[in-house]
């Protein structure tokens with residue numbers, strides 16, 4: 443999971459890029475980067491949080507009115523800065539690119555770029571593959587007379603070569619800003635506009651939260667197979683390329699996106715409350731009568747509070763959170779995640795002592811957080827602990843850019859709910875039902891492959907093995 447931002451402005455964009463990236467920080471904390479264009483490219487990339495990577499002097503150095511920004515969570519490739527984004531090339535045009543997602547046929551595309559186009563991709567960063575594939579398509583055109591149709595047909599050629607999930611923003615030196623999504627529209631991307639005394643400016647970002655903060659009015663999603671090009675005059679061109687059945691990542695609603703974002707026209711906070719109410723039905727049917735419902739802050743809050751309300755059971759704050767520590771899901775190793783839970787969350791004894799406690803989390807992926815939480819809650823006097831997951835059991839790896847890409851990492855893969863309950867030491871485990879989730883998102887047509895194993899794109903055993911190997915090679 444990553445966050446992307448592109449700004450087509452009429453004044454210097456560095457400050458907006460950097461501050462805009464901080465609103466996407468929840469999408470990745472491994473690295474951050476930005477590139478601007480004022481006749482030349484200016485780049486700053488570093489490891490860690492946006493606030494750590496960018497200092498005041500970088501704002502002055504990143505000159506130009508067009509720019510791209512990226513926050514990275516390494517799902518493929520290493521956490522090293524060499525694999526951070528944006529990436530850029532100078533031939534056949536100056537091209538800079540950021541993306542969110544994952545290329546499923548990485549090995550095939552890399553081989554093809556080498557044998558057909560003599561381009562050696564010496565990084566495990568898949569945005570380089572998309573960039574070089576797009577550049578190779580552009581190279582076939584008459585660059586002096588490049589039309590919008592040419593540009594969009596190069597995007598379609600890139601789509602034919604690259605399989606997987608991608609939300610891409612590309613800065614074409616002197617020409618404009620281009621954004622395109624994969625044919626299923628798996629990862630989110632939205633377009634916004636703001637009026638200025640010099641004329642309209644445009645921004646493209648992973649989430650509307652970023653556009654809200656920067657003062658851009660949301661124009662809409664860049665959906666399955668769509669491309670948008672903002673040319674050098676500020677004219678917006680749209681193109682509908684090859685489109686498959688939409689498969690928007692349902693996990694965005696469950697966990698990834700910020701609750702104030704609007705995805706596919708739906709406010710994330712309201713979606714989480716709906717899921718909480720659906721959870722209440724499952725808890726009721728399981729015959730559980732908790733004395734108190736608590737959330738795993740902060741991502742469990744909306745599920746827990748709406749579930750408690752639907753059940754008529756008190757909702758209390760039972761875990762105090764240290765707000766100065768990052769999200770535990772997006773830390774690279776299991777041991778780091780386990781240690782982080784205790785550092786981040788501490789039980790509030792008076793709420794828990796002698797009670798049957800239902801603790802609601804967004805999901806149970808590896809089980810590390812849940813196991814540690816059960817220990818903490820029992821240690822604080824809880825009589826019984828029920829772990830409630832707002833997501834159905836995660837049973838299959840995500841191959842589209844989320845870090846649960848090997849079956850061995852997933853606690854519910856090839857195990858029953860009772861197995862999971864035993865492994866995390868809880869008195870009961872309750873999951874959201876996949877059928878309930880599907881009925882909530884039937885109209886949007888979402889990807890739910892990590893819960894169902896039904897991938898929207900072709901994924902074979904070889905692709906899964908490639909991803910596993912890449913991850914091992916990267917030492918993660």
Ligand code: SF4
Pocket residue numbers: 628690691692693694839840841842843844889890891892893
């Ligand atoms: S497999 Fe799961 S996490 Fe991955 S894109 Fe599909 S719904 Fe999202």
